[in-house]
Amino acid sequence: MTGNGFDPVEYVDGSYAKGLLLICDHAANTLPQAYGSLGLPQSEFSRHIAYDIGARAVTLGLAEKLGVPAVLSTFSRLLIDPNRGEDDPTLVMRLSDGTVIPGNHPITDAEIEHRLARFHRPYHQAIDAAIEKFLDAGITPAVFSVHSFTGNWRGRPRPWHATLLWDYDPRFTKPLLEEFSRVEGMVFADNEPYDGALRNDTMFRHCSMRGLAHTLIELRQDLIGDEAGVKHWVETLAPMLERVNALAEVHEVRHFESRTGPLKHLLKD
Ligand SMILES: [Zn+2]
Structure with missing residues (x-):
């Protein structure tokens, strides 16, 4: 398959x-047109699996309110997941939340390589380029x-409004959790509903490896599913991010250990 003419990156200056x-x-x-809907009913693309x-x-x-740059992907994670390392077995999902994805199963190594070259790597190169510019x-x-998460997983409701995922660098996460704790009624947690320590994911590749302060927010999707919800969360988070971003220590290169295993031999200088 191709995907020519499809730009895998949305960049906001x-x-x-x-x-x-x-x-x-x-x-x-x-998805690029050549991929159709990967053999799935179109309705699957309005779900969290896509x-x-x-x-x-x-x-x-947030980019508009704070006046800061942003890099976003433009392709469904059902095509290839940009938040997985190239060696991760879930890079191209054959099954997701109980649904078989015909366009991904069976799949050749050549097609996986094509999706890496055409979509996954350009997205990560755009993140690298933005970091280099700083x-x-x-x-x-x-x-x-x-990120956002589904409020109900296999029949079990998830109570949190927002969570932060992280590995071992506390510099951005801890003060942001402090900010959350000052919001009346906010239900939050860290490293829920998943663990933020994932080898070769986006935060690992670009932040842990370079020693950049970072955090990953997971917002419950039903809270940001409409314009009013988005506005509320943008207005809630923007001043918090400004305060945390004003801390001197989040603008220093510092290397931490990773819970995913040794890092030192991989570090970029
Ligand atoms: Zn996500």
Whole structure:
């Protein structure tokens, strides 16, 4: 399959002087035309298996409100998951939430390589390029990644409004959790509903490896499924991010251990 003419990256320009980069791995439920709907009913593409509902709108809202740059993907994670390492067995999902994905099963190694080259790598190159732009300007950026999760997983409701996923660098996560604790009625947690330590995922590749402060937010998708919800969360998060981003220590290169295993031999200088 191809995908010619399809741009896998949505880039939003902003002030690099602010030292904050926004990322949205699962922003889109779209596919290049050549892939049709991967053999799935179109209705599957409005579900969380195809993308993170509301995450793009929150990212764009924050980029506008804060005046900072953002890098977003434009392809459904059902095509290839940008938040997985190239060696991760769930890079191209054959099954998702009980649904077989005919366009991914069976799949050849050549087709996986094609999707890496055409979609996955250009997205990560765009993140790298944005980070280099900060560094070239003498600014060590902090990185904030926006995701959303389904409020109900296999019949079990998930109570949190927002969670933060992280591995071992506490610099952005801890103060943001402090901010959450000051919001009346906010239900939050860290490293729920998943563990933020995932080898070679986006935060690992770009932040842990470079020693950049970062965190990943998971917002419950029903809370950001419409314009009012998005506006509420953009307005809630923007001042918090500004305060945390004002901390000097989130703009220093510092290397931490990773719970996924040794890092040192992989570090970029
Ligand atoms: Zn996600």
